[in-house]
Amino acid sequence: MADLENRIYCLTDKFVEIYGVPPQAMVRAPGRVNLIGEHTDYNDGYVLPIAIDRDILIGGAPSAEPSVCLYSVNFDRISMFPLDDIRRDPVNDWSNYPRGVAYMLQKRRKKLSGANLVIQGDIPLAAGLSSSAALEVASAMTFQALDGFEMSGPEMALLCQAAENEFVGVNCGIMDQFISRLGRKNHALFIDCRTLEHEAVPLPADGIKVIVADTLKKRGLVDSQYNVRRAQCEEAVSLLKTYLPGIRALRDVTASDFRRYGRELPPTVRRRAEHVITENGRVLESIEALRQGNLALFGRLMNQSHESLRDMYEVSCRELNALAEAAWRIPGVYGSRMTGAGFGGCTVSLVADEAVEEFLERVPAEYRARIGVTPSVYVCMPESGAEVLMNEPQEA
Numbered sequence: 001m002a003d004l005e006n007r008i009y010c011l012t013d014k015f016v017e018i019y020g021v022p023p024q025a026m027v028r029a030p031g032r033v034n035l036i037g038e039h040t041d042y043n044d045g046y047v048l049p050i051a052i053d054r055d056i057l058i059g060g061a062p063s064a065e066p067s068v069c070l071y072s073v074n075f076d077r078i079s080m081f082p083l084d085d086i087r088r089d090p091v092n093d094w095s096n097y098p099r100g101v102a103y104m105l106q107k108r109r110k111k112l113s114g115a116n117l118v119i120q121g122d123i124p125l126a127a128g129l130s131s132s133a134a135l136e137v138a139s140a141m142t143f144q145a146l147d148g149f150e151m152s153g154p155e156m157a158l159l160c161q162a163a164e165n166e167f168v169g170v171n172c173g174i175m176d177q178f179i180s181r182l183g184r185k186n187h188a189l190f191i192d193c194r195t196l197e198h199e200a201v202p203l204p205a206d207g208i209k210v211i212v213a214d215t216l217k218k219r220g221l222v223d224s225q226y227n228v229r230r231a232q233c234e235e236a237v238s239l240l241k242t243y244l245p246g247i248r249a250l251r252d253v254t255a256s257d258f259r260r261y262g263r264e265l266p267p268t269v270r271r272r273a274e275h276v277i278t279e280n281g282r283v284l285e286s287i288e289a290l291r292q293g294n295l296a297l298f299g300r301l302m303n304q305s306h307e308s309l310r311d312m313y314e315v316s317c318r319e320l321n322a323l324a325e326a327a328w329r330i331p332g333v334y335g336s337r338m339t340g341a342g343f344g345g346c347t348v349s350l351v352a353d354e355a356v357e358e359f360l361e362r363v364p365a366e367y368r369a370r371i372g373v374t375p376s377v378y379v380c381m382p383e384s385g386a387e388v389l390m391n392e393p394q395e396a
């Protein structure tokens with residue numbers, strides 16, 4: 001908290017230095033880790049992420065110009081765009097997220113007024129902790145605070161996802177933007193990615209920690225195999241439709257349907273579909289396990305999820321396996337798995353309090369011995385989703 005206050009203070013200072021006035025509004029939007037339900041969102045399936053205590057802060061004030069000026073504290077760069085002709089900035093990649101959000105807001109909802117923004121974040125970049133989704137959501141919240149329009153949380157999440165799909169050009173699902181906007185403190189969020197129905201599921205307040213370990217292997221979603229996996233899932237659906245005409249997505253294929261018809265699929269496509277179908281089942285079981293306080297079962301489901309992502313979906317890598325395996329060897333670790341899109345990024349582990357110290361000593365040491373790099377490790381708290389921290393419109 002003291003840290004957040006300090007960041008707000010520094011951001012305000014920077015704002016005054018650049019624009020000569022203090023910000024009118026200040027918002028924050030968090031990054032996320034997904035506890036279970038990986039590569040299910042774009043199959044209309046289930047996910048169970050938490051928002052984390054790492055976030056993007058944006059300070060904003062109206063400007064008289066019909067344009068938006070962005071300053072990034074992290075990159076120490078300015079990027080500016082006119083509201084009547086929003087294009088991608090090929091140099092300042094980071095600015096394409098707020099640009100995309102402004103573009104989508106104007107396309108779908110309303111004409112925006114000009115604004116001056118300062119952006120600062122403490123979510124590690126390209127680590128699979130959804131700094132991009134957080135930047136989109138924080139941008140949308142800032143435009144909303146300054147322009148004062150109504151928009152529900154799910155609608156804002158969808159708008160930010162559309163900005164990423166259509167403007168930035170990354171074909172992501174809905175999970176990251178949804179949890180960044182709608183996460184709840186001390187809870188995981190169970191999301192049905194078809195209906196967008198969601199339910200906050202409490203995590204035990206005492207006795208466990210969520211630990212995120214970063215391989216430090218950078219992974220760009222755009223260049224990765226993400227789109228190939230999506231296409232394979234679509235192929236599975238179109239082939240299975242011959243036998244199951246009512247299905248729209250892998251979400252609609254039951255385990256028993258799959259036992260009957262799965263063998264009709266080519267081997268690679270079959271493995272991809274098997275992951276998605278079993279993973280959806282694991283999410284539903286996990287929620288029951290959490291409701292019953294059965295952390296041992298929850299942890300086993302996390303481990304199975306990792307194995308399925310490694311062997312069936314084939315999106316893990318040496319580094320992620322090394323981190324998960326090191327965690328599995330520690331008594332008191334309920335479960336550990338890769339989280340996010342894969343091919344690098346982070347693992348998430350559910351760890352009993354009394355095992356945290358051993359985890360923090362042994363996992364980085366074993367990873368260093370195998371991979372030659374010291375991973376970053378964060379003990380995370382499930383935080384609330386995006387919020388307006390301050391909004392004080394000035395008299396005209």
Ligand code: GLA
Nearest residue numbers: 038039172173174175340341
């Ligand atoms: C990325 C995407 C999400 C989701 C995950 C995999 O984080 O942005 O929409 O598909 O990968 O579960």
